[in-house]
Amino acid sequence: MNGELSPRMKVVVYGLMSVLLIPFVFPTWWMVTSSIKPISDIFAFPPEIVPSRLDLSTYAKVFELQPFAQQYWNSAYIAAVVTVGTMLFSSMAGYAFARIRFPFANTLFMIVLLGLLIPSEVTIVPLFRIFLSWGMVNTHWPLILVPIFGAPSVFATFVMRQYFIALPVELEEAARVDGLGRFKIFRTIALPLARPALGAVGIFTFLHSWNLYLEPIVFLSSPEKFTLPQALTQFTDAYGGAMWNIQLAAATMTAIPVLIVFIVAQKQFIEGLAHTGLKG
Amino acid sequence: MAPVKLANVRKSFGAVEIIQGVDVDIVDGEFLVLVGPSGCGKSTLLRMIAGLESISSGEIAIGDRVVNDLEPKFRDIAMVFQNYALYPHMTVERNMGFSLEHRGHSKSEIAERVQWAAQILDLAKLLDRYPRQLSGGQRQRVAMGRAIVRNPQVFLFDEPLSNLDAKLRVVMRAEIKSLHQRLGVTTVYVTHDQVEAMTMADRIVVMNGGKVEQIGTPLELYDRPANRFVAGFIGSPAMNFLPGTITRAGFEAGGVTLPLPGPIAERDGQDAVYGIRPEHLALDGEGLEAEVLLVEPMGSETQVTLRLAGQQMIAVFRERISARPGETIRLRPDVAAAHLFDAASGARLN
């Protein structure tokens, strides 16, 4: 955009953006406020935008009803391991596909990309049987191994490869003349320059793992092993009805890291994806 | 410092032979310029010396070592790239010291070498900057600094000035030249700019289509081009060419007869091309008639575009010319400075 908007245009543009924001902000607002309302107020009509009566006991109940701290830790450490692992694998694989000439490199890359086309619902049963035979059912291993070697990592590899291809080859040639071997070039030249892409990969991998739902409910059966998305479904009364305010309190706590990640890293995220040509 | 020897060097990309057998002996400490039109394989040849491109056949030796299968880092060369290839995420200081870091030099030694190079190239105040914070000329100097800190056997430059504006190019040209005089390191310098080649080189290698057309000092190439290609490539404005036939009477072309250089009577009847440089056409009342097309006074000299023997030509005069377009002037070519080339092969005849 060039030039400043006129004051009148500014009002119009900002007004329009505020209206467009409502569908995005309202659910979050509703989730947070409902988590501190008595359950009877949640479905009041018209809805209460600002809660009139506060009930903060919901947050304590979250921890009473389930080993929520343990579950929170499960989600956190699994997401951390998956993120670091994926960044490691995808950056190296992406670099290899971008820069190292080896037989059938392109064919191999195509085959790897095909992994993205298979929905996880298709592979979950075979995976279950494999992990069962390895004695890994009801452990966290599937939640770590499947993303690191599955679709999220493939996507990450694609993003990294595109970024590495776009880096000027001369930089690496200069490094070769300067006396660096392939791995050092990767570590000291290519990887530092690929930080925006790596950041984007880190963010979406973290979010993907944090939000993983199908795999936990298939592979995990004991509550102290649960991850958060799965735990959220467990706040029900004796008849299976949802305890809305408690569930929303748990959901609020679950959403916090996601919000933090987005606020801190949104610029990085968009830059990283923009470079791959995936976004406008 | 070391001599560099290229012996029948060839390079193919797939089925296409890009370098078709190049032989050059580069003397220790020499400033050799590779020049030629775009796409003739200059960069490829330079990159083969650097070790960035494999050698399909032939031999490259640096000093007394054949380096065909050596990685760049073992060749003891330093290269300056056209776009400088400075590491964007490192400061100037780190950029310059980077190669030393990876060759096991101590911190103090690196700092000392970098300081030394920064002093020579007037970069001392810029050491903490990042490449994006530098002007084109400064980047260019950092790229050279990165090359000289290592004290390599050979410097390789690939069109290092082509991203600079005309004025800065002249300045940097002199700077590179004086750097060479100071350090005396064998240098191979690629350019497609024949003025750069003429002004900087000890010797020039003129390349065309993957082959060497001629090797020689700038003035050798200027005075005695081995073929029509070199004749047309070296010199600005370019040499005038006049196709015609050699006869006993002289060189006949477009209804006029020009005097022939040297005894070539045995070539009677041969088709040839007569070459004469713009400054070797002199005003002479007895000379050949030429129609003036354009007069461009430059102050120190005057450039005149004219039609002589049906062919458009350029003449350069030290004196001021009062002729106007459409008028006729009389010119006499300096026979001693004329060139004759074979019409078919382009090879020099005299």
Ligand SMILES: Nc1ncnc2c1ncn2[C@@H]1O[C@H](COP(=O)(O)OP(=O)(O)OP(=O)(O)O)[C@@H](O)[C@H]1O
């Ligand atoms: N990796 C490659 N694969 C295939 N062909 C190549 C490759 N590198 C260069 N070529 C071809 O080799 C020829 C010579 O290229 P080169 O870059 O050496 O030319 P140059 O003389 O440096 O030209 P310029 O003055 O434009 O830089 C060109 O026709 C180019 O297309």
Ligand SMILES: [Mg+2]
């Ligand atoms: Mg080139």
